[in-house]
Amino acid sequence: MSNLLLTAEKVGIQFGGLKAVQNVNMYLNKGELIGLIGPNGAGKTTTFNMLTGVYQPTEGTITFDGKKLNGLKPFQVTKLGISRTFQNIRLFKDLSVLDNVKVANHNLAKHSLLASILRLPSHFAGEAKMEKESIEFLKIFGLDVYKDELAKNLPYGMQRRLEIARALAANPKLLLLDEPAAGMNPQETHDLMELIAFIRKEFDLTILLIEHDMHLVMGICERIYVLDHGQLIADGTPEEIRNNPKVIEAYLGEEVID
Amino acid sequence: MEWLQQLVNGISLGSIYALIALGYTMVYGIIKLINFAHGDVFMLGAFIGFYAIARWDLGFFPALIISMLLCAIIGVIIERVAYKRLRNATRIAALITAIGVSLLIEYTVIFFRGASPEAYPEVLPNTSISILGASISSQSIMILAVTIVLMILLQFIVHKTKIGKAMRAVSHDADAARLMGINVDNTISATFAIGSALAGAAGVIFGVYYTRIEPLMGVLPGLKAFVAAVLGGIGSIPGAMVGGLVLGVVETIVSALGYSLWRDAAAFVILILILILKPSGIFGKNAREKV
Amino acid sequence: MKKSKAFWGFLVLALVIYAVVQGMISGGILDLYYQNILIQMCINIMLAVSLHIVIGVTGQFSIGHAGFMAVGAYISAIATMKLGLSLPVAIIMGAVISALAGLLVGIPSLRLKGDYLAIATLGFAEIIRIIFLNVDYVGGAAGMVVTNMTTWTYAFVGVVITILVIANFTNSRHGRGCISIREDEIASDAMGINTTYYKVVAFTIGSFFAGVAGAIYAHNFFIIQPTTFNFLKSFDILIYVVLGGLGSLSGATIAAIFLTIVSAYLANFPETRMIIYSLVLIIVMLYRPTGLMGTKEITSLFKFGKKGGSKV
Numbered sequence: 001m002s003n004l005l006l007t008a009e010k011v012g013i014q015f016g017g018l019k020a021v022q023n024v025n026m027y028l029n030k031g032e033l034i035g036l037i038g039p040n041g042a043g044k045t046t047t048f049n050m051l052t053g054v055y056q057p058t059e060g061t062i063t064f065d066g067k068k069l070n071g072l073k074p075f076q077v078t079k080l081g082i083s084r085t086f087q088n089i090r091l092f093k094d095l096s097v098l099d100n101v102k103v104a105n106h107n108l109a110k111h112s113l114l115a116s117i118l119r120l121p122s123h124f125a126g127e128a129k130m131e132k133e134s135i136e137f138l139k140i141f142g143l144d145v146y147k148d149e150l151a152k153n154l155p156y157g158m159q160r161r162l163e164i165a166r167a168l169a170a171n172p173k174l175l176l177l178d179e180p181a182a183g184m185n186p187q188e189t190h191d192l193m194e195l196i197a198f199i200r201k202e203f204d205l206t207i208l209l210i211e212h213d214m215h216l217v218m219g220i221c222e223r224i225y226v227l228d229h230g231q232l233i234a235d236g237t238p239e240e241i242r243n244n245p246k247v248i249e250a251y252l253g254e255e256v257i258d
Numbered sequence: 259m260e261w262l263q264q265l266v267n268g269i270s271l272g273s274i275y276a277l278i279a280l281g282y283t284m285v286y287g288i289i290k291l292i293n294f295a296h297g298d299v300f301m302l303g304a305f306i307g308f309y310a311i312a313r314w315d316l317g318f319f320p321a322l323i324i325s326m327l328l329c330a331i332i333g334v335i336i337e338r339v340a341y342k343r344l345r346n347a348t349r350i351a352a353l354i355t356a357i358g359v360s361l362l363i364e365y366t367v368i369f370f371r372g373a374s375p376e377a378y379p380e381v382l383p384n385t386s387i388s389i390l391g392a393s394i395s396s397q398s399i400m401i402l403a404v405t406i407v408l409m410i411l412l413q414f415i416v417h418k419t420k421i422g423k424a425m426r427a428v429s430h431d432a433d434a435a436r437l438m439g440i441n442v443d444n445t446i447s448a449t450f451a452i453g454s455a456l457a458g459a460a461g462v463i464f465g466v467y468y469t470r471i472e473p474l475m476g477v478l479p480g481l482k483a484f485v486a487a488v489l490g491g492i493g494s495i496p497g498a499m500v501g502g503l504v505l506g507v508v509e510t511i512v513s514a515l516g517y518s519l520w521r522d523a524a525a526f527v528i529l530i531l532i533l534i535l536k537p538s539g540i541f542g543k544n545a546r547e548k549v
Numbered sequence: 550m551k552k553s554k555a556f557w558g559f560l561v562l563a564l565v566i567y568a569v570v571q572g573m574i575s576g577g578i579l580d581l582y583y584q585n586i587l588i589q590m591c592i593n594i595m596l597a598v599s600l601h602i603v604i605g606v607t608g609q610f611s612i613g614h615a616g617f618m619a620v621g622a623y624i625s626a627i628a629t630m631k632l633g634l635s636l637p638v639a640i641i642m643g644a645v646i647s648a649l650a651g652l653l654v655g656i657p658s659l660r661l662k663g664d665y666l667a668i669a670t671l672g673f674a675e676i677i678r679i680i681f682l683n684v685d686y687v688g689g690a691a692g693m694v695v696t697n698m699t700t701w702t703y704a705f706v707g708v709v710i711t712i713l714v715i716a717n718f719t720n721s722r723h724g725r726g727c728i729s730i731r732e733d734e735i736a737s738d739a740m741g742i743n744t745t746y747y748k749v750v751a752f753t754i755g756s757f758f759a760g761v762a763g764a765i766y767a768h769n770f771f772i773i774q775p776t777t778f779n780f781l782k783s784f785d786i787l788i789y790v791v792l793g794g795l796g797s798l799s800g801a802t803i804a805a806i807f808l809t810i811v812s813a814y815l816a817n818f819p820e821t822r823m824i825i826y827s828l829v830l831i832i833v834m835l836y837r838p839t840g841l842m843g844t845k846e847i848t849s850l851f852k853f854g855k856k857g858g859s860k861v
């Protein structure tokens with residue numbers, strides 16, 4: 001059996017006449033932790049959006065776990081096993097912390113619409129199972145004590161963690177994290193790195209993450225892809241990326257890689 | 259040549275829709291609000307024109323100008339009192355407020371003067387002119403002429419004057435326009451003033467042409483003008499004109515074919531088809547939500 | 550199981566209300582005038598709650614709810630008056646056909662968002678009304694004569710079932726799916742919720758119960774006419790939901806009860822009623838756009854003491 005989980009072949013997208021991303025070739029092996037970096041506006045989030053079905057690529061094919069993703073809607077992609085977080089946190093603000101996770105847990109439950117409306121035993125069993133599983137996820141992230149709070153009332157760092165917990169509850173094989181450490185202080189970032197390493201092992205995950213924090217990326221990723229102006233300009237181990245002249249040029253004036 | 263006659267009827271009706279649709283489309287373009295009260299400004303315009311002609315014995319043009327001026331003021335008041343606070347509210351809250359304002363205007367008018375209709379006095383000569391064998395009333399031609407003049411005037415304001423440039427800038431990006439020193443509040447008010455003046459003009463023209471006005475007369479033409487705006491591509495000024503004319507002609511054809519009771523449904527069928535097939539309308543641009 | 554406690558609490562409350570009102574009717578305290586207001590109240594609650602599931606729960610802005618009420622009213626009237634069926638069968642027929650109409654309208658229009666959806670639903674409702682206006686079989690503009698068959702019991706049972714079904718739906722994984730669409734459609738989609746499916750489900754359930762309300766309404770008066778179901782009726786229903794709180798079932802119910810009473814008092818002053826309605830709508834939107842209850846339910850008001858301690 002192949003160890004390949006996801007491949008993107010010559011993937012690109014046009015908005016009007018503008019080629020936002022073009023000719024991206026990417027592969028992810030099962031169990032890998034991969035970074036996707038690049039200057040602002042390089043097309044990182046657009047790439048995520050194509051991988052998750054939010055945008056349909058106008059060229060190329062994406063294959064996940066042996067299935068073609070082109071043409072699928074986001075919820076179908078999620079059901080196949082890709083789930084994600086968002087750059088600008090998109091929690092269900094007026095739902096409780098617990099309910100946020102339960103929504104993602106939706107597809108793991110079986111009880112039907114009719115069972116819920118008629119309050120059949122399968123409804124109670126299904127809901128109880130969802131509740132139990134969701135609380136388990138919250139515990140991993142230390143959020144179980146806040147389970148009845150509204151998501152919008154959580155502090156910023158907690159909201160970022162809740163988004164990861166929610167993504168995990170959708171039972172993914174591949175987790176896409178869009179700038180998980182954005183806006184966090186060094187201590188929070190450090191904790192997050194450990195947490196990511198932990199969930200990867202615990203849930204047997206493959207993780208692709210976009211991040212601006214180079215410490216985080218260089219510290220935990222096994223391989224890194226670099227996007228600039230919508231094209232992949234480099235890929236390799238952190239050491240190779242650090243010394244790649246193209247990457248240094250792309251980042252010149254942006255931030256220093258150390 | 260009955261068809262030519264029907265076509266002229268359709269264009270006359272369509273030009274009234276177009277005048278109302280312009281206000282819808284301009285307001286939507288600038289603050290993304292479906293101003294439900296716009297049809298009621300049209301109704302107020304018709305009544306102002308009626309009182310100007312019947313009570314103060316004014317002619318058509320003075321009545322038209324008074325109606326446009328007063329409607330412009332009313333439009334600005336509605337914007338300042340009800341809509342201004344809603345700039346950052348949800349779209350649903352804004353839409354519900356607009357519905358509220360619409361009902362308030364309608365029933366305040368009914369409260370003060372009753373729901374009975376008025377017969378518009380004849381202020382324009384109504385003789386029939388024979389063109390290509392079709393008999394066309396001089397009123398139709400007059401209406402068309404007034405509409406065309408108003409639309410040219412609007413194009414001039416939007417493209418050649420400072421306030422027009424400001425309007426286009428604000429509708430493109432209000433925050434950027436503000437940073438460039440444009441007074442966004444005044445620009446929005448000016449948009450309401452111009453849109454409402456056009457609705458007022460449409461009201462007077464409607465009264466003269468159809469001779470019967472009543473306090474709920476704005477509801478259906480208002481909705482249909484909105485359909486016209488959507489058809490043309492909401493936010494687009496030429497779109498509103500074309501959409502209005504198309505809708506007027508289609509309705510007239512449906513009536514002429516003997517389905518006059520279905521006439522009102524035609525507008526809504528067009529609306530739904532356009533929303534489902536090409537929501538950006540004939541001249542509109544596609545918008546995409548940022549993720 | 551706190552959810553099932555609320556369920557039994559609701560049933561007991563419903564039985565108590567029914568027993569008290571029925572007692573007052575039997576004792577002659579409530580005459581026909583008041584009974585009629587009570588039936589009207591029940592109809593309005595059903596309409597409010599059935600729109601609540603579309604707007605309040607799922608966040609899809611429909612302003613054409615009266616169209617589905619019309620379908621329920623006309624279909625049930627055909628069932629009793631033309632086909633000679635009994636009222637319960639007629640109500641179910643009206644509701645099912647109305648749900649089908651909701652499905653037909655919902656599938657194409659729920660792809661639209663916000664303002665566009667609102668206008669599309671309004672357009673569909675007008676088309677439905679114009680169809681009834683043009684069908685001679687149901688009397689056209691003159692309307693259709695319907696025998697008065699509705700009793701307070703029918704209306705009340707209708708309300709209880711409507712509230713139970715919609716509350717049960719909302720407090721389940723399916724309802725949570727709908728709420729997540731209201732909160733953030735893109736995130737909901739990304740979490741694996743089939744947003745189109747759930748929007749259509751909510752819309753269809755809402756149409757079903759609007760149909761029930763329409764059927765009960767049709768048999769409460771002696772005539773139904775297309776003009777009754779114009780968009781002013783849709784706005785009436787909208788006001789219940791907005792005033793009560795977008796997302797609050799109990800809020801919508803309370804608003805429907807309250808506004809039915811206000812309407813009854815202002816029955817001879819329809820303009821005044823509409824002026825008050827519209828002012829209330831504007832003021833609520835300007836100063837409390839979430840409605841009086843927001844997304845809270847009346848039951849949560851009693852839990853405040855317990856919850857205060859765990860603030861982050």
